[in-house]
Amino acid sequence: xxxxxxxxxxxxxxxxxxxxxxxxxxxxxxxxxxxxxxxxxxxxxxxxxxxxxxxxxxxxxxxxxxxxxxxxxxxxxxxxxxxxxxxxxxxxxxxxxxxxxxxxxxxxxxxxxxxxxxxxxxxxxxxxxxxxxxxxxxxxxxxxxxxxxxxxxxxxxxxxxxxxxxxxxxxxxxxxxxxxxxxxxxxxxxxxxxxxxxxxxxxxxxxxxxxxxxxxxxxxxxxxxxxxxxxxxxxxxxxxxxxxxxxxxxxxxxxxxxxxxxxxxxxxxxxxxxxxxxxxxxxxxxxxxxxxxxxxxxxxxxxxxxxxxxxxxxxxxxxxxxxxxxxxxxxxxxxxxxxx
Amino acid sequence: xxxxxxxxxxxxxxxxxxxxxxxxxxxxxxxxxxxxxxxxxxxxxxxxxxxxxxxxxxxxxxxxxxxxxxxxxxxxxxxxxxxxxxxxxxxxxxxxxxxxxxxxxxxxxxxxxxxxxxxxxxxxxxxxxxxxxxxxxxxxxxxxxxxxxxxxxxxxxxxxxxxxxxxxxxxxxxxxxxxxxxxxxxxxxxxxxxxxxxxxxxxxxxxxxxxxxxxxxxxxxxxxxxxxxxxxxxxxxxxxxxxxxxxxxxxxxxxxxxxxxxxxxxxxxxxxxxxxxxxxxxxxxxxxxxxxxxxxxxxxxxxxxxxxxxxxxxxxxxxxxxxxxxxxxxxxxxxxxxxx
Numbered sequence: 001x002x003x004x005x006x007x008x009x010x011x012x013x014x015x016x017x018x019x020x021x022x023x024x025x026x027x028x029x030x031x032x033x034x035x036x037x038x039x040x041x042x043x044x045x046x047x048x049x050x051x052x053x054x055x056x057x058x059x060x061x062x063x064x065x066x067x068x069x070x071x072x073x074x075x076x077x078x079x080x081x082x083x084x085x086x087x088x089x090x091x092x093x094x095x096x097x098x099x100x101x102x103x104x105x106x107x108x109x110x111x112x113x114x115x116x117x118x119x120x121x122x123x124x125x126x127x128x129x130x131x132x133x134x135x136x137x138x139x140x141x142x143x144x145x146x147x148x149x150x151x152x153x154x155x156x157x158x159x160x161x162x163x164x165x166x167x168x169x170x171x172x173x174x175x176x177x178x179x180x181x182x183x184x185x186x187x188x189x190x191x192x193x194x195x196x197x198x199x200x201x202x203x204x205x206x207x208x209x210x211x212x213x214x215x216x217x218x219x220x221x222x223x224x225x226x227x228x229x230x231x232x233x234x235x236x237x238x239x240x241x242x243x244x245x246x247x248x249x250x251x252x253x254x255x256x257x258x259x260x261x262x263x264x265x266x267x268x269x270x271x272x273x274x275x276x277x278x279x280x281x282x283x284x285x286x287x288x289x290x291x292x293x294x295x296x297x298x299x300x301x302x303x304x305x306x307x308x309x310x311x312x313x314x315x316x317x318x319x320x321x322x323x324x325x326x327x328x329x330x331x332x333x334x335x336x337x338x339x340x
Numbered sequence: 341x342x343x344x345x346x347x348x349x350x351x352x353x354x355x356x357x358x359x360x361x362x363x364x365x366x367x368x369x370x371x372x373x374x375x376x377x378x379x380x381x382x383x384x385x386x387x388x389x390x391x392x393x394x395x396x397x398x399x400x401x402x403x404x405x406x407x408x409x410x411x412x413x414x415x416x417x418x419x420x421x422x423x424x425x426x427x428x429x430x431x432x433x434x435x436x437x438x439x440x441x442x443x444x445x446x447x448x449x450x451x452x453x454x455x456x457x458x459x460x461x462x463x464x465x466x467x468x469x470x471x472x473x474x475x476x477x478x479x480x481x482x483x484x485x486x487x488x489x490x491x492x493x494x495x496x497x498x499x500x501x502x503x504x505x506x507x508x509x510x511x512x513x514x515x516x517x518x519x520x521x522x523x524x525x526x527x528x529x530x531x532x533x534x535x536x537x538x539x540x541x542x543x544x545x546x547x548x549x550x551x552x553x554x555x556x557x558x559x560x561x562x563x564x565x566x567x568x569x570x571x572x573x574x575x576x577x578x579x580x581x582x583x584x585x586x587x588x589x590x591x592x593x594x595x596x597x598x599x600x601x602x603x604x605x606x607x608x609x610x611x612x613x614x615x616x617x618x619x620x621x622x623x624x625x626x627x628x629x630x631x632x633x634x635x636x637x638x639x640x641x642x643x644x645x646x647x648x649x650x651x652x653x654x655x656x657x658x659x660x661x662x663x664x665x666x667x668x669x670x671x672x673x674x675x676x677x678x679x680x
Contacts, residue, residue, distance in 0.1 A: 102514070156521045169619075173518050173525070174442070180514070180621025181496045182656065191615040192650040195607075204650050267535075272615075275531040279509075279616055281520025310532040310544050316522065 028088040031076055032334025034095045034138060037111035040071050042079040043330040047338030050149040052331055054079055062113045073128060091132045093337030094125060095141035095329040099183030104135035107183060134337040137183060141332030143170025144177055146286040148335050150323040155284040159276055161188055163289035167209040188276055193268045211268035217261050218242045230257040244290030270306035278311025288322025368428040371416055372674025374435045374478060377451035380411050382419040383670040387678030390489040392671055394419055402453045413468060431472045433677030435481035435669040439523030444475035447523060474677040477523060481672030483510025484517055486626040488675050490663040495624040499616055501528055503629035507549040528616055533608045551608035557601050558582045570597040584630030610646035618651025628662025
């Protein structure tokens, strides 16, 4: 880390980064930034009430990490324009699409160009912004948003499951986000639900996300259609990836292949969620992500009604739809920064 | 709770229980008591080093909870006889065979006569003993003993799995024991490994403990022997329950039924442990209990070699044999009391 090596801006950054967290914290608003594979979104929240105010966003640059970090600064500047100045902000939270340890070390972000090495992002951005920065995984931020100000408000513990291209999860136990030494706590998508089953992108077989994630469903649709199953979905998408709206269309049209694959997704989610909830004494599981948003409450009812929803799940756990949608990452990042 | 209602002993207890935890704690040794279904075992440890010194035990009374609590006091008196007096003891930890919340509320203990109602045992025994009392589940105490002074020493997180009549587990995440609001965190025995599989004592089907627990194996041996499988095990035990030593004998004699059932236990453990370890980013899983002690390292090697040991398990998790055997509950209870 270059510290105090010339230039007035760098000097002030260096000074800020040398202060302790306590010294640097004020009572001002907190900024949350969600760094995604396609966009960077920032929101401002009141750490007392959790209420969000204003937003700014930009496309994620594909030209390297220095450009990405500049974009984060620019998006924050745009967010604050006319509201507050950086010196009123008490902390910044950043969510990123990769594993992060408890100290803000990001191990890698496979969906961001050039981010294949560990970076101590909390320090890097803390030096750039001259304010305390807390960094967490984006799915974990989503779990925190649901726990503090969303569908899981008031629960002692919560598992959030986000069903998208893959299946990710975040875990709050006894009120606290749990991340693990490698930042990998909550990876429910790689729990085995069918030993020896469908191949997974990670090299394993039979994992939850092969059955419930869009990429797994897409692969299976192409395989089964080639083998003679209903061409409904492939007629819709051709060689483009299947989106959640196509799956919704297939369900509404009662296309047999779509219905069968959604059924398999339901049973896989039921088994993994029942197991995770029993192992961890979880009262509330929040489900979100494209497919869940499209299929809604009936999808959740099918999961809890599945014979595979086992263990203590049926006795102790209720499933609820996520409430915070596009901004959950930014809100959760801000809440974590405000609490730290 | 009767407080200060006469008698010098009760007065001093009442006074003690009104002090804050900090006031009541000294630097003296800590007593750990493991209350089991058949015996009550106490040990004295040095909270600084974790080293244990001396032990005392008695049979668990079947005549109600008041007698049980008297027995706990008597066993502690016997343990301290000639070493320390109760006023030198800085805290007492008690492990019990039932779910306990983070405040020492025991919900029930099915294996102890008359314990079918919730009891705030930390308060009850704190008042009786006049010292700070910490209560935890016995399996959780075992997990803490393995984490602090056993096979998992130095690990950030640890899952302990005890394979006995059933299968229990305890979870340490980022150095801290996790218990959950209902005290049920770690119940790996009720994770589903075979949807629609063998019936479980809890009313579910296909749970880990139906395949790896002695009770589940016993039921399956009787069912299959009746259907014509090898009578080796039933020739050994008749109508008595199958013990771990009989399973060991069956393995050593290469009895086909025993080998098959142990194989099924191995795969069930592999699947549940792989799933729990991936979900929770666990570097070390400690295995203990009768069957594990008997079958030893080869049993662990078979688990990690099973194709069902999936998820991120093979990449991030190593399995080790428990090191603390009979006294793990008492030691872990004492360690928790010393740290609280």
